Amino acid sequence: MSPSGEQPGNTAVKTIRQEKKTATTNPASSGVGMFERALAAHQAGKLDEAIRLYGAILRQKPDQPDVLNNIGVALRRTKRFEAALAAYQRAATLRPGNAGLWTNMGNCLREMMRYDAAIVAHDRALELDPDTKTHPFNAGLVWRDLNRMDRAIDMFDRALAIDPDYIDGLWDRALAYLTQGDYGRGWPAYEVRRRLADNPIRPLKDVPEWDGKASLRGKTILLRAEQGFGDMIQFARFVPLVAKKAGHVILECRKELMPVMRTVAGVGSVLEKGAKPPAFDVHLPLLSLPYVLDIGETQLREVSQDAYLAPPENRHATIPVPAGAVLKVGIVWAGKLNPRDRSCPLERFLPLMTDGRAAFYSFQVDDRRADILRIGADAFVTDFGDHIHDFGDSAALMREMDLIITIDSAPAHLAGALGLPVWMLQLYTTDWRWMVGRTDSPWYPSMRLYRQEQPGDWDAPFARLQNDFTTLVAARFAATNSGRDASGA
Numbered sequence: 499m500s501p502s503g504e505q506p507g508n509t510a511v512k513t514i515r516q517e518k519k520t521a522t523t524n525p526a527s528s529g530v531g532m533f534e535r536a537l538a539a540h541q542a543g544k545l546d547e548a549i550r551l552y553g554a555i556l557r558q559k560p561d562q563p564d565v566l567n568n569i570g571v572a573l574r575r576t577k578r579f580e581a582a583l584a585a586y587q588r589a590a591t592l593r594p595g596n597a598g599l600w601t602n603m604g605n606c607l608r609e610m611m612r613y614d615a616a617i618v619a620h621d622r623a624l625e626l627d628p629d630t631k632t633h634p635f636n637a638g639l640v641w642r643d644l645n646r647m648d649r650a651i652d653m654f655d656r657a658l659a660i661d662p663d664y665i666d667g668l669w670d671r672a673l674a675y676l677t678q679g680d681y682g683r684g685w686p687a688y689e690v691r692r693r694l695a696d697n698p699i700r701p702l703k704d705v706p707e708w709d710g711k712a713s714l715r716g717k718t719i720l721l722r723a724e725q726g727f728g729d730m731i732q733f734a735r736f737v738p739l740v741a742k743k744a745g746h747v748i749l750e751c752r753k754e755l756m757p758v759m760r761t762v763a764g765v766g767s768v769l770e771k772g773a774k775p776p777a778f779d780v781h782l783p784l785l786s787l788p789y790v791l792d793i794g795e796t797q798l799r800e801v802s803q804d805a806y807l808a809p810p811e812n813r814h815a816t817i818p819v820p821a822g823a824v825l826k827v828g829i830v831w832a833g834k835l836n837p838r839d840r841s842c843p844l845e846r847f848l849p850l851m852t853d854g855r856a857a858f859y860s861f862q863v864d865d866r867r868a869d870i871l872r873i874g875a876d877a878f879v880t881d882f883g884d885h886i887h888d889f890g891d892s893a894a895l896m897r898e899m900d901l902i903i904t905i906d907s908a909p910a911h912l913a914g915a916l917g918l919p920v921w922m923l924q925l926y927t928t929d930w931r932w933m934v935g936r937t938d939s940p941w942y943p944s945m946r947l948y949r950q951e952q953p954g955d956w957d958a959p960f961a962r963l964q965n966d967f968t969t970l971v972a973a974r975f976a977a978t979n980s981g982r983d984a985s986g987a
Contacts, residue, residue: 539551540572552565563589567586567598574605574606577609579606580610586603597622597623608639616640617641623636635664637653638654642927644927645934645935665693669694677928681793682794685789699724706781710791721750722784728907728910731889733785736791747766748769751768751770757889757893758809758889761810807916808916809916824974828860828861828896828902829861831905832864833908844875846960847903859879859895861904896913900919901919921946922948923959926952926955948963
């Protein structure tokens with residue numbers, strides 16, 4: 499969740515109007531109309547225009563903490579963090595007792611991954627004003643990013659003590675529970691996602707939701723699509739549990755997922771998201787299944803032991819293998835930027851490519867495919883991008899790989915769901931499903947995690963990965979030469 503409490507303030511209007519009364523000899527210095535234009539642009543999301551106007555006001559009269567705060571908010575939202583921090587620091591110098599300035603500064607420092615300084619700023623905000631819910635909440639986000647879920651939950655609890663219905667606090671506390679593996683509290687709390695503004699689940703008023711208890715015998719259930727590709731793949735493992743209880747399962751998903759979702763055991767039919775469904779008796783959002791089925795870690799491990807997706811029967815892949823290669827490696831290095839950029843520079847993979855016994859294949863399908871040519875790696879990497887149109891294509895090509903090395907992405911989930919060996923590069927700030935401090939995952943037994951030890955630093959995880967990779971290639975080469983199969987990626 500993003501930090502809370504950073505709407506542009508209009509208190510500076512009073513300051514500027516007061517200045518107008520005492521500075522009539524210089525009409526340009528009043529800035530009343532300019533501030534109102536800046537505020538209107540800011541509130542309309544025209545941030546560059548707002549920054550330009552705020553800047554013009556500050557060049558006329560720089561010591562205006564409210565204008566400095568507003569330009570700081572706008573600069574942070576346009577990811578100009580150093581300039582935003584300077585604005586907040588100047589504003590705090592002028593108005594050190596303003597808690598809002600300190601929490602804004604803490605939010606900026608958090609995005610810069612300067613977590614220690616962010617904690618100091620948020621602590622100052624809490625000292626000045628412990629009764630505004632956004633102050634402990636924003637502090638909790640920093641502790642969450644530091645993987646200190648105990649401290650994060652404490653801060654979210656403080657925010658919720660002020661406002662028990664605070665959606666942001668309820669959501670991030672739910673994610674903290676799940677990160678700890680506390681599914682007893684986590685799955686019920688995770689249901690608050692239905693109330694998030696950016697995660698709408700359209701209501702179906704005429705048909706009841708399944709509560710996990712009512713009999714499904716002879717009935718048709720619609721399992722509804724939500725969130726991203728990776729989430730849908732991750733939670734599809736629970737569909738066979740429902741299929742054992744129901745007469746017919748309709749699984750809704752985005753078009754790109756339909757070919758692989760048809761391979762999930764027990765799925766009766768697959769419906770493209772947004773299409774009108776056939777008649778059904780009950781429904782449930784897919785990500786609510788572990789809640790209504792009361793899934794704990796033991797049950798999660800049981801249901802995750804075997805692969806639950808497969809390439810479509812009509813998809814077959816024949817891939818080129820360079821002479822001398824004994825290991826085929828699929829790679830993914832870039833993903834979506836929100837809620838945070840999980841990408842890793844492709845350059846980091848180049849040391850792996852010095853061993854000609856391994857062949858590399860790119861599963862990137864976006865404009866980051868251009869990285870291959872940009873860094874001159876086209877001689878070492880076969881680009882599958884033109885051959886991948888949906889997850890069925892990806893699954894067929896992945897099945898030909900011996901190993902997938904990827905960042906946290908939908909392909910990571912796909913490889914895990916296919917039961918393939920997958921090594922995942924993980925940011926220092928963990929996503930809830932990968933928990934904290936683990937090199938394995940209860941979700942995917944074939945997955946190995948390589949985590950950053952410091953924010954933004956890929957040196958340590960790549961050093962471990964390089965060592966494991968060297969061992970794997972040598973073992974595969976020896977087994978190939980001896981005529982034996984060397985598994986164990």
